[in-house]
Amino acid sequence: MNVAVAAGPGASGAxxxxxxxxxxxxxxxxAVRELEATRPRWVWADTHEVYxxxxxxxxxxxxxxxxxxxEGLLLGYEGRHDEPRSAGAAHARLHGLPVPQxxxxxxxxxxxxxxxxxPAPDAELVAEVHADQLGRIEAVADPRRFRLLVAAESAGxxxxxxxxxxxxxxxxxxxxxxxxxLLGPRPVHGMxxxxxxxxxxxxxxxxxxxxxxxxxxQIIRAFKAAGLSVASSRAHDIKDVDHPGVAPLLAYKELARxxxxxGWAWAGQWVRGDRLRPExxxxxxxxxxxxxxxxxxxxxxxxxxxxxxxxxGWTLVVADxxxxxxxxxxxxxxxxxxxxxxxxxxxxxxxxxxxGGERDHAKIAMLSAMYxxxxxxxxxxxxxxxxxxxxxxxxxxxxxxxxEEGGLVxxxxxxxSPAPSARWRELVLGPEGRRAARDRGRFTxxxxxxxxxxxxxxxxxxxxxxxxxxxxxxxxxQHDEVMVHCPAELAGEVVTAVGAAAEEATxxxxxxxxxxxxxxxxAVRCYADAK
DNA sequence: TAACGGAGCGCC
DNA sequence: AAAGGGCGCTCCGTTA
Numbered sequence: 001m002n003v004a005v006a007a008g009p010g011a012s013g014a015x016x017x018x019x020x021x022x023x024x025x026x027x028x029x030x031a032v033r034e035l036e037a038t039r040p041r042w043v044w045a046d047t048h049e050v051y052x053x054x055x056x057x058x059x060x061x062x063x064x065x066x067x068x069x070x071e072g073l074l075l076g077y078e079g080r081h082d083e084p085r086s087a088g089a090a091h092a093r094l095h096g097l098p099v100p101q102x103x104x105x106x107x108x109x110x111x112x113x114x115x116x117x118x119p120a121p122d123a124e125l126v127a128e129v130h131a132d133q134l135g136r137i138e139a140v141a142d143p144r145r146f147r148l149l150v151a152a153e154s155a156g157x158x159x160x161x162x163x164x165x166x167x168x169x170x171x172x173x174x175x176x177x178x179x180x181x182l183l184g185p186r187p188v189h190g191m192x193x194x195x196x197x198x199x200x201x202x203x204x205x206x207x208x209x210x211x212x213x214x215x216x217x218q219i220i221r222a223f224k225a226a227g228l229s230v231a232s233s234r235a236h237d238i239k240d241v242d243h244p245g246v247a248p249l250l251a252y253k254e255l256a257r258x259x260x261x262x263g264w265a266w267a268g269q270w271v272r273g274d275r276l277r278p279e280x281x282x283x284x285x286x287x288x289x290x291x292x293x294x295x296x297x298x299x300x301x302x303x304x305x306x307x308x309x310x311x312x313g314w315t316l317v318v319a320d321x322x323x324x325x326x327x328x329x330x331x332x333x334x335x336x337x338x339x340x341x342x343x344x345x346x347x348x349x350x351x352x353x354x355x356g357g358e359r360d361h362a363k364i365a366m367l368s369a370m371y372x373x374x375x376x377x378x379x380x381x382x383x384x385x386x387x388x389x390x391x392x393x394x395x396x397x398x399x400x401x402x403x404e405e406g407g408l409v410x411x412x413x414x415x416x417s418p419a420p421s422a423r424w425r426e427l428v429l430g431p432e433g434r435r436a437a438r439d440r441g442r443f444t445x446x447x448x449x450x451x452x453x454x455x456x457x458x459x460x461x462x463x464x465x466x467x468x469x470x471x472x473x474x475x476x477x478q479h480d481e482v483m484v485h486c487p488a489e490l491a492g493e494v495v496t497a498v499g500a501a502a503e504e505a506t507x508x509x510x511x512x513x514x515x516x517x518x519x520x521x522x523a524v525r526c527y528a529d530a531k
Numbered sequence: 532t533a534a535c536g537g538a539g540c541g542c543c
Numbered sequence: 544a545a546a547g548g549g550c551g552c553t554c555c556g557t558t559a
Contacts, residue, residue, distance in 0.1 A: 212555085214553090214554055214555070215554085215555055215556085216537090216538055216539070216554095216555075217538095217555080217556080218555095232538080232539085233538080233539080234538080234539060234540080235539085235540080253539085253540080254540095256553095256554090257539090257540065257541070257553085258541095260552085260553055260554075261540090261541070261551095261552065261553070262541090284550085284551095285549060285550060286549085287548090287549065287550095289543080289549070289550075291550065291551070292550095292551070293551085294551090294552090295551095296541085296542090296551065296552060297551095298541090298542060298543075298550075298551075299540090299541045299542040299543090299550085299551065299552075300541085300542075301541060301542080302541090302542090324543095325543095367547080367548095368547075370547090370548075371547040371548045372546090372547055372548070373546085373547040373548090374545075374546050374547075375545065375546060375547075378546095378547085435546090438546080442546095442547070442548060443548065443549090445548075446547085446548035446549070447548080447549090449548085450543090450548065450549065453543095478542075478543065479542080479543045479549095479550095480543070481543085532559100533558100533559085534557105534558085534559080535556105535557085535558080535559100536555105536556095536557090536558105537554105537555090537556095537557105538553105538554085538555085539552105539553090539554085539555105540551105540552095540553100541550105541551090541552090542549105542550085542551090543548105543549080543550085
């Protein structure tokens with residue numbers, strides 16, 4: 001049963017069960033709670049807009065259909081990536097009305113703060129757009145897969161909202177202690193911490209002139225003045241340079257990043273009550289990966305992982321998919337040889353024999369095939385791959401070729417790469433054309449793998465959500481890694497659920513396949529212990 | 532003064 | 544001869 005939902009002013013809203021007239025309700029959350037017992041699929045314009053208020057009221061739902069996310073998938077599939085994907089825009093297109101432009105960027109968002117009253121809840125509009133989308137889904141090449149994509153994407157939106165509310169356990173005292181140990185005591189606002197300042201002074205002393213180590217230009221100039229030419233101020237390009245300023249500069253870079261990126265100011269903004277609450281953006285990346293807007297939660301440095309500690313009596317179950325992308329390629333390409341290797345726990349080890357016995361060579365070959373790498377030993381190893389695993393090789397080559405020619409590629413479930421920009425179409429005809437074409441080829445080559453890996457991970461998480469015993473909760477998701485916070489006595493059950501979810505995700509995407517997707521799930525007290 | 536692109540680096 | 548995909552975020556330094 002599908003039930004269209006629209007939120008209205010305050011707690012009110014409107015419901016419209018499929019095929020029946022619905023109506024306005026004074027208390028939307030109460031109405032949803034009551035109907036949830038019948039396990040409906042809730043259809044709404046935008047999970048991000050609707051669901052948080054339900055969660056505030058203590059109402060969780062099992063499944064939904066997110067019109068905006070689905071519209072994005074469909075528009076992409078139809079080669080219309082640039083059109084606005086809100087439910088309102090979709091409705092306007094249906095009726096040939098002027099399409100409201102998507103607000104984007106900080107300015108646009110501010111402007112909408114002062115706009116008129118929210119429109120009356122319109123479950124009719126929701127139902128209409130939904131019906132249109134269902135029709136368009138049936139028109140794609142493989143509706144079964146696309147329906148799975150829509151379901152996973154929508155489930156992801158529910159999870160993102162729930163995780164945003166739950167928050168990642170984050171010990172403020174441990175964080176402060178760690179920062180103080182690395183940087184010195186917390187400075188007054190705007191000042192450099194003592195240890196950073198000391199390192200900056202050492203750098204200046206080594207070069208014999210005041211130098212701001214945050215300025216790439218000044219760094220390059222300083223090396224030049226010392227008679228040394230460096231390609232850039234990047235750590236990688238200066239680490240082997242013989243100069244007394246190098247060591248303190250590298251130390252400064254490492255610590256300065258922690259200070260500015262995940263330091264006290266950051267914690268003040270994103271951490272409260274020993275919980276980090278970033279804003280997840282499902283499908284924020286064109287490949288379908290999630291992004292965050294604020295909080296930097298997808299880039300938590302490894303050194304900070306010891307700050308993530310389970311509550312007393314609770315545990316963290318940390319699980320990550322091993323070698324996800326090559327396994328995805330093996331399953332998609334239907335390459336028997338690669339699929340056999342991907343039936344092993346260590347795919348690269350299983351491939352080593354084909355690459356002269358070196359596990360590292362197998363790894364370089366696979367990564368180069370998926371990323372378009374060509375440096376070092378890559379060409380030689382790719383030639384071996386082409387010969388030993390022709391279908392897998394051809395699969396990514398085809399994706400690259402399509403991209404170079406300006407075409408669209410799709411993930412396994414049907415997520416579609418954006419069309420090339422007008423700028424690219426111009427560029428590709430000019431003197432830099434070959435380069436532009438190759439760049440896009442690398443993008444589409446990687447897209448088919450990365451986007452399918454994201455689908456597998458999203459499906460896994462959606463399944464896992466349904467298997468978790470209360471009060472276990474998903475608290476973190478990072479591309480191919482999930483974390484569950486649960487009472488210690490449930491750890492075993494959660495570990496089992498992770499394994500079952502991985503198997504189910506594999507079955508849903510690929511059916512019967514020799515490829516395995518091992519997930520290492522570990523119950524730990526602290527994220528740093530998961531390694 | 533605000534806005535913006537580039538550099539740099541963290542994560543996958 | 545070399546040539547690696549995707550992001551977010553903060554800083555600098557220039558520009559409007």
